[in-house]
Amino acid sequence: MDKTTKIIAWVIVAVVIIGGVWYEISRKAEEHTNVLKVGVIIPLTGPVGPTGKDFLNGLMLAKEKINPSVELYIEDSQSNAKDGVTAAKKILDTQDVDMIISLQSAVVIPLLTLADEYNKPLLATAISQNEFTQKSKNAFRFFPSANQEAALAADFANKRGFKKISTITILDEYGVSMKEQFDKKFEGDIVQEENFTAADTDLRTILTKISNSDAIYFIGYIPQYISLFKQLKELGKDNVVISNLITISGSVRAEIGNLTNKIYATVPESALMSEKTKQFRKDYIEKYGEEPDWAAPFGYDTMFILDAVQKNEKKPIEALYNIKINGLNGNISFNGDREAFIPLSIVEIKNGQFVPYQG
């Protein structure tokens, strides 16, 4: 072994030792506490990183506010299954956490196998496929299912008397689940179906092709929503757009500006700007210097759920069935199918502001 190889080997050994010692010190300090330990496996880097960061910001804001005796062990899933599972393994084996919270379906689904293996409840956000909670008794969903969200959009389109709709949806679990449900419930004709991937932000080709339809049903993520509204303006297209909760993101609203298009969205109560939501938004901007996106209210409410679980004397999995909180997303409780019913409404967006749709 030559000199440089030795240096490299020593650097690696040093990192391992320092990491190990650091861990031991922090672990010893925590050994005698009797609090709810929660593994937070969320994407902080990678394509879904901004959403994970927004969720975490909401979570930490609530933690600061209510100061619950809950310990969070935050790990980055790097937006992929392999690293998500590795992070969860580390937390489950070294911290003996009581439950896991996670978001993003590509990570949540493999984590469910681990949750079952360790018999810990998994509270998931940003997973839409209907059958998720049917897969395991440990699967809890704090997010509208595709059935709920897309069905409301289809019902709205039916009531408005739209006969022809074009769908533009992202080609992933979220987009596919939403589109499937919309197709099932919409009574008119889907005249055009277009897809894009998470890496696509130039939607001009797709938008140019759209014609002869009463409205566009659009499902994507924040970058695509920003592109959609920007490019509709550029192309001078005045299509009616039906979208979803991602439209409430601060960065998307800023782009909508003074678009003349009619824009409708299926959103949770957190978008309706109640006094509570206004205060949340104010606190968020004060702390982070930017507008919250759609995931932050879910992160915020998640901390209240954890606080309620901690205060409940039962085991976390039983406590989850019994909690009732009044959060940004309305009155939250889990039903027998482990679904938190999140009341959704249709809003109309005018000058970047959300106005309840009066029908």
Add this chain to the structure above:
Amino acid sequence: MFSAYLIHLLILVGIYLILAISLQLAVGFTGLLNLGHIAFYAIGAYISALLALAGWPWWICLLLAGTGAMLSGFLLALPTNKLKGDYLALATLGFTFVIYAITLNWTSLTRGPLGLPGIPKPSLFGFVFSDNFAFLILTAIITTISYFIIKRIVSSPFGKVLEAIRDDELATRVLGKNTFKMKTYALGISAFFAGIAGSLYAHYITFIDPSSFTLLQLIPVIAIVIIGGLASLRGTVIAAIILVLLPEPLRFIGFPSSVVGPARQIIYALLLLLILIYKPKGFYGKVELE
């Protein structure tokens, strides 16, 4: 206390090792800058998962995963045989995108973005490798067999011809060797082991979707090959262990929640940079990548 976590990491080391030594065969020993390796990994994972979900025995799924990937390797070799260096890299990169698009869009077969959940754990003669330690033993056996097969190949006269092709293809052809055939075999064998690694991954994680097989997943495998040193199996083993395990101690450093994700990745990248600054040819590199 650490056991299950360590076992998990060792399983990942095994899977990455198979992927890296098989890529080493193509890149390091034959000089084929193949960026389609992750596509072979995906093909293996999907074949194995689909067959297992259809009720086929695991060992058949494993072999067919390797065989399917190998056939794809032969197929890829046909149009790319005359390409070298950057051009070959671009063509094989295109193959990765084609396979990604197929897994994403052929929804009736792959369920597209919804992925394939509930892939069963391997079972052999009635014994189910449901326990992670048993899975580690299985991975270790398959990794060891793969390592020795590839080691045997590169030490054989066939392996020497591959190295000759890498160093000077024209001269090798002048000596009467059918370089087209040799390169096709090399790519096929390399793909076979990538398919085996894909099968192991699918049965271990029990869920696959197209996002598991993007270009991003190729980067750590190429990093292992380059840091280990081209044409060095020993270096590849060391690099696989280091690159898979190195990020883990960083998980124990208590960064503030606001920077936890990026900070770890920055430190990890800096450590890799340090290695390459001090060892530009990797740990045991014999040749330089052209």
